Amino acid sequence: MGDVSIFLQHLTNGISLGxxxxxxxxGYTMVYGILRLINFxxxxxxxxxxxxTYYGVVYTAxxxxxxxxxxxVLTGLIGILLERVAYKPLRGSARITILISAxxxxxxxxxxxxVIFGGRPRAFPxxxxxxxVIRLGGVSINIVTFIIPAVTILLLIALTYFTTRTKTGLAxxxxxxxxxxxxxxxxxxxxxxxxxFFMGSFLAAIGGILWGSRYPQLMPLMGSMPGLKSFIAxxxxxxxxxxxAVMGGFILGLGEIxxxxxxxxxxxxxxxxxxxxxxxxxxxKPSGLMGDKVTEKV
Amino acid sequence: xxxxxxxLLLVLMLAxxxxxxxxxxxxxVFEPMTGPNAAGGEMTVEGIELALELKGEVLGNKVExxxxxxxxxxxxxxxxxxxLIEKDKVVAIIGSYGSSLSMAAGDIVNKAQVxxxxxxxxxxxxxxxxxxxxxxxxxxxxQGTVMANYAVNELGAKTAAVIQDVTQDYSVGLSKYFVDAFxxxxxxxxxxxxxxxxxxxxxxxxxxxxxxxxxxxxxxxAPGNYGESALLIRQARELGxxxxxxxxxxxxxxxxxxxxxVAVEGAVFSTxxxxxxxxxxxxEIFLAAYREKFGREANAFAALGYDAYMLILDVIEKxxxxxxxAIRDGLAETTGFVGAxxxxxxxxxxxxxxxxxxxxxxxxxFIYLTTVEPF
Numbered sequence: 109m110g111d112v113s114i115f116l117q118h119l120t121n122g123i124s125l126g127x128x129x130x131x132x133x134x135g136y137t138m139v140y141g142i143l144r145l146i147n148f149x150x151x152x153x154x155x156x157x158x159x160x161t162y163y164g165v166v167y168t169a170x171x172x173x174x175x176x177x178x179x180x181v182l183t184g185l186i187g188i189l190l191e192r193v194a195y196k197p198l199r200g201s202a203r204i205t206i207l208i209s210a211x212x213x214x215x216x217x218x219x220x221x222x223v224i225f226g227g228r229p230r231a232f233p234x235x236x237x238x239x240x241v242i243r244l245g246g247v248s249i250n251i252v253t254f255i256i257p258a259v260t261i262l263l264l265i266a267l268t269y270f271t272t273r274t275k276t277g278l279a280x281x282x283x284x285x286x287x288x289x290x291x292x293x294x295x296x297x298x299x300x301x302x303x304x305f306f307m308g309s310f311l312a313a314i315g316g317i318l319w320g321s322r323y324p325q326l327m328p329l330m331g332s333m334p335g336l337k338s339f340i341a342x343x344x345x346x347x348x349x350x351x352x353a354v355m356g357g358f359i360l361g362l363g364e365i366x367x368x369x370x371x372x373x374x375x376x377x378x379x380x381x382x383x384x385x386x387x388x389x390x391x392x393k394p395s396g397l398m399g400d401k402v403t404e405k406v
Numbered sequence: 407x408x409x410x411x412x413x414l415l416l417v418l419m420l421a422x423x424x425x426x427x428x429x430x431x432x433x434x435v436f437e438p439m440t441g442p443n444a445a446g447g448e449m450t451v452e453g454i455e456l457a458l459e460l461k462g463e464v465l466g467n468k469v470e471x472x473x474x475x476x477x478x479x480x481x482x483x484x485x486x487x488x489x490l491i492e493k494d495k496v497v498a499i500i501g502s503y504g505s506s507l508s509m510a511a512g513d514i515v516n517k518a519q520v521x522x523x524x525x526x527x528x529x530x531x532x533x534x535x536x537x538x539x540x541x542x543x544x545x546x547x548x549q550g551t552v553m554a555n556y557a558v559n560e561l562g563a564k565t566a567a568v569i570q571d572v573t574q575d576y577s578v579g580l581s582k583y584f585v586d587a588f589x590x591x592x593x594x595x596x597x598x599x600x601x602x603x604x605x606x607x608x609x610x611x612x613x614x615x616x617x618x619x620x621x622x623x624x625x626x627x628a629p630g631n632y633g634e635s636a637l638l639i640r641q642a643r644e645l646g647x648x649x650x651x652x653x654x655x656x657x658x659x660x661x662x663x664x665x666x667x668v669a670v671e672g673a674v675f676s677t678x679x680x681x682x683x684x685x686x687x688x689x690e691i692f693l694a695a696y697r698e699k700f701g702r703e704a705n706a707f708a709a710l711g712y713d714a715y716m717l718i719l720d721v722i723e724k725x726x727x728x729x730x731x732a733i734r735d736g737l738a739e740t741t742g743f744v745g746a747x748x749x750x751x752x753x754x755x756x757x758x759x760x761x762x763x764x765x766x767x768x769x770x771x772f773i774y775l776t777t778v779e780p781f
Contacts, residue, residue: 234667375602
């Protein structure tokens with residue numbers, strides 16, 4: 109292996125990991141952008157999405173591609189339910205209250221996962237079609253590695269279109285500026301919030317399915333680390349900003365891989381890298397790379 | 407008249423016996439039932455429960471086991487043994503799968519003077535300088551040498567790469583002993599061409615593996631949790647690394663096969679026992695009972711759990727007392743105890759000196775290759 113192909117291999121690995129973070133970060137950032145709520149249960153919704161897919165593929169006769177579509181829809185509905193139960197009753201209370209409720213929801217989902225799915229890991233049923241390896245020169249690329257960035261970019265474009273060009277998207281943006289005025293303008297707040305949660309959870313499940321295809325080990329606590337990393341990605345990119353989330357994801361993924369690749373002695377600190385990045389961003393540019401400038405009105 | 411007196415006496419004796427047997431002997435078990443080591447803990451507990459079913463009474467008293475989940479977490483492991491000692495007042499403890507988890511409990515059982523028998527923690531530090539910690543398995547200096555021998559003598563390896571999990575004392579210790587033995591056997595200090603590390607819970611190993619591929623070793627030694635190891639080997643095969651992967655006893659879990667899929671075919675690892683090569687009469691009894699209860703073949707961890715329980719009961723029986731101190735003293739003198747995994751004699755540190763089994767993954771199953779006697 110030449111030096112160039114090694115670097116290209118590291119680059120491919122980094123892009124693959126980064127686009128996974130990006131995909132999960134989009135859902136995080138969407139919910140935040142509209143509700144100003146950090147949905148800490150996002151990582152656990154991601155976990156539910158993967159498990160639903162697992163049960164769908166293993167225990168039903170449905171073809172895998174149908175399950176890959178149905179499971180995110182079901183996860184989206186669970187997202188709506190979560191909002192109704194854990195966040196809606198607290199709407200209008202202090203932001204810290206809702207944040208604590210989100211942390212509670214996260215623990216609840218994790219422990220429900222342990223009770224229902226069991227503590228032992230399960231193997232994600234990766235479809236044969238996604239389990240192929242392509243070799244280009246000295247570089248080996250799993251087909252999933254191509255699919256993940258493609259899906260991420262596609263969803264990014266679709267979401268940008270949705271939020272800027274459609275009526276619902278407009279309503280979402282209105283809501284993110286001002287609840288009361290938005291509802292006075294005839295926007296059904298409950299409906300829009302439900303749609304937001306549906307989409308956020310749907311995206312988490314898509315991220316989960318691709319994560320499972322790449323790292324086919326399922327555990328009830330599997331959502332917490334990717335959840336945290338994606339949260340960091342969202343903050344780095346500027347929380348609330350969808351393009352920023354994707355950028356943040358790529359920065360984080362590439363950074364982690366390059367850290368382990370070129371400073372192998374520090375490989376035990378790869379998780380620390382993400383948190384150090386978070387601290388630096390919060391110190392230097394708290395609004396994130398793509399974030400809006402927050403101006404205090406007097 | 408005589409008969410009525412006899413009957414009365416019998417009833418009286420039974421009444422006394424039952425009032426005595428109302429005293430229950432409590433044995434605590436702390437094992438990982440959730441988290442990255444869950445499969446290992448569950449397999450071990452299966453063996454302990456089977457042993458309890460076969461032998462649920464000692465000195466006329468009922469035995470009760472209290473299982474506490476240590477969640478594969480060092481802090482939880484310390485909490486678990488504290489709970490067993492303070493709340494449940496157990497006389498002895500069994501556990502835990504995972505050397506780091508056992509070491510986290512070591513100080514507590516030592517201070518509380520509650521004898522503890524590890525089933526499969528193989529790091530030497532678990533029992534070292536701890537008069538209350540014992541184990542029924544071999545230790546890593548032996549296991550590491552066994553695998554280095556296999557790599558050099560059977561596979562003809564001249565160079566090796568090592569990938570270790572830096573958060574597991576098991577993985578770090580075993581890697582060190584492997585490296586020492588491999589260097590000595592090849593007579594070449596430079597024979598370990600790459601040494602990289604990861605953390606428990608990592609899912610992506612492509613960066614480490616790309617570096618390993620670049621060094622082109624003859625074999626890769628990668629002891630670690632079954633889940634992480636299976637993902638690691640999967641990613642290695644995707645990257646085009648096609649040399650043999652070697653590991654330790656933690657690989658013996660059904661999850662290693664299901665998560666690893668075709669990628670782990672041919673992987674070789676050392677373990678404590680295999681259903682394919684029973685070693686004692688007790689092995690046969692254990693295997694038959696296991697088959698009847700669970701409807702499948704037993705694994706090494708169930709066998710070690712079974713042995714740990716049976717050893718404690720044997721010691722209580724011989725000492726004629728279920729007092730913690732008496733159990734500790736009895737355990738320290740264990741010689742020639744016939745268990746399912748072999749004949750157990752504990753040395754000065756409280757470690758068993760036993761043979762190792764080498765297994766290989768073949769056609770989605772573990773198959774038995776050979777047995778290596780202790781040197």
